[in-house]
Amino acid sequence: MGRKKYIEADIVIAGGGPGGCEIARRFSLAGKRAVLIEKGGYGTRMLGTLIGAASRLEVRPKISSMPVLSTIEGAAIPLCSGVGGGTLLYCGSAFLPEREFWLQQGIDLPRSIIDEGVRETRVSETPDEFIGAGSKRLQRAALELGFPWEPLKRHIDFNRCVPGCDRCTYGCSRGAKWTGLEYAEEAVRHGARILDRCRVEGLLVEGGRCGGAVARDMFGGRYEVRAPLTVCSAGGIGTALLLRGAGIEGAGTTFAGDPTGFTFGFLAGERGNSHEHNMPMGYKDRDNGVLFSSMLAPQVAWIFQVLGGLFRRSPGRIFSYRTALGLFVKVSDQDRGSILKNGAITKTFTDRDRERIRYGQSINEKILIRAGCDPDSICHTELTLGHPGQTAPLGRVLKSTLETEIQSLYCCDTSVMPEAPGMPPALSVVVLAKYLSGILLDNS
Ligand SMILES: Cc1cc2nc3c(=O)[nH]c(=O)nc-3n(C[C@H](O)[C@H](O)[C@H](O)COP(=O)(O)OP(=O)(O)OC[C@H]3O[C@@H](n4cnc5c(N)ncnc54)[C@H](O)[C@@H]3O)c2cc1C
Structure with a gap:
């Protein structure tokens, strides 16, 4: 085993989610020494291909319809590793943080930083020519x-x-889709240091104060990064495990994931929404806490999606990708779930969650039938938990400054969500990172 390397910094960031990348950028732009530690890789190698996507997915070592991490109860959790976190493979759907919502948590997000986030992350409405037939x-x-x-x-x-490009979830090889990696690259240009393929194994806590993190790279090399500020941006699961390891008992005792269920129907001979741009249209039904959108994943990913249900019911349909019409419902769920000490995740759906899911699926069915699908062809996939979070919620585990009960230890990712957003959260995380960077830089 090699000797431990010691690094001194002004801030250490555990996990390369988009929030952490933005904090690294803001600190390096301010002339501070930022160190970001990410267990996945750094860069765009093979992004845009199936292999590039698969190599970044966190897989579980068992064959199932979805080869990704899952809860004990079987709901898939598609997690992506690498500097930029989930944004490397996300669909690129943008929802602006709602100021009222955050105000209720004691966080007054200035309009200027929301506008900045919108501009930098290239938020724009899907143009008509990108909306397929x-x-x-x-x-x-x-x-x-x-x-x-x-x-x-x-x-x-x-x-x-x-x-017609449907490859957002393979990673974008054209540089059209914004990812957190762009913030990290700018941070590096301004002096930030990235330790990639390096897992944070623990936080350095002494006398109720955090002084950095210890990490180990893929070759067994050990690092101790000492800094007066530490931010966890390791995602809803990674951050909960780090906080728990640091002695914060409340972390990981709640868990929400915005369960998402796809519904597919098949047209008679006509082309559905295969090979069309991801999530071009939809609507948020606030009264019922659900979000709808049209989407059909690229063919191989779609086959994995339907392997369980559809394949058992009518195996021949697996060859009908061209005529498939697909849409999904995403539900804001309650926080009934937890991360166990061994890292396993348990998640049970409450009556309200089930009600919302049933409601959403029934609307999906109506839309597909109205669009001309054979009612007998309609099928629903198993639920996936695309936005694992609420594991270090504001108001319970975190103060409104995003600081934990341990001094100088902060969080900035989906773990901080006070309730399940029921909508894509990447932009909210970016804006929170801007908010937190402002506080930390003002005080340092
Ligand atoms: C397939 C898919 C589609 C999505 N589509 C959308 C969308 O359209 N719009 C949207 O807004 N959001 C979408 N999301 C969600 C979005 O990607 C995340 O909400 C966003 O990335 C913010 O997540 P996060 O900051 O909590 O953590 P993540 O992005 O998950 O980042 C956490 C990072 O920390 C690293 N890490 C974890 N533990 C450790 C450790 N111990 N040491 C070092 N590193 C560690 C991980 O490898 C990872 O890179 C999607 C997600 C997926 C998977």
Whole structure:
């Protein structure tokens, strides 16, 4: 075993989620020494390909319909490792943080930093030429049924994208989709240090104060990074485990994941929304805590999605990708779940969660039938938990400054969510990172 390396910094960031990348950037721009430690890789190697995506997914060592991490109860949790975190493979759907919501948590997000986040992460509405015929067909059906289906905002520079590209979840090889990696690259240009393929194994806590982190790289090399400020940006699961290891008992005792269920139907001979841009349209039903959007994953990913249910029911449909129409419902769930000491995750759905899921799936069915799908062809996938979080919630585990009960130890990722957002959270995390950087830089 090699000798331990010691590094001194002004801030150490555990985990390379988009929040951590932005904090590293802000600190390095201010001339401070930032060190970001990420267990995945740094860079864009093979992004845009199936291999590039698969190599970044956190997999569980068992064959199942979804080869990704899952809860004990079987719900898949697609997690992505690498500097930039989940944004490397996310769909790029953008939802602005709601100031009222954060104000209730004691966080007054200035409009200026929301605008800055919107600008930097390339938020724009899906242009008409990027909305495929199948997606428009779903929109017509939804509007006829009275659902205000409309183009959604995306973290995409549409000048660099091409209509019909459905590869957001393979990672973008055109540089059209914004990812947190861009913030990290700017941070590096301004002097930040990234320890990639390096896992944070623990936080250095003495006398109620955090003084940095210890980490180990893939070759067994050990690091001790000492800094007066430490921020966990390791995601809902990673951050909970680090806080728990540091003695914060409340961390990981709650868990929400925005359960998402896809519904597919098949058209008779006509083309559905295969090979169309991801999540171009949809609508947020605030009264019922659900979000709808049209989407059909790229073919291989779709086959994995439907392997369980659809394949058992009618195996022949697995070859009908071209005629499939797909949409999903995402539900704001209650926090009934936890991260166990061994890292396993348990998640049970409450009556309210089930009610919301049933409601969403029934609307999906109506839209698909209205759009012309054979009612007998309709199937629902198992639920996935795309936004694991609320494991160090504001107000319970964190103060409104995002600081924990341990002095100088902060969090900035989906773990901080006070309730399940029920909508894509990446932009909220970025804006919170701007908010937190402001506080920390003002005080340092
Ligand atoms: C397939 C998919 C589609 C999505 N689509 C959207 C979308 O359209 N819009 C949207 O807003 N959001 C979407 N999301 C969610 C979005 O990616 C996340 O909400 C966003 O990345 C913020 O997550 P986070 O900061 O909590 O953590 P993450 O992004 O998960 O980052 C955590 C990072 O910490 C690292 N890490 C964990 N533990 C350690 C450790 N001990 N040591 C070192 N490193 C560690 C991980 O490897 C990871 O890179 C999607 C996610 C997925 C997986």
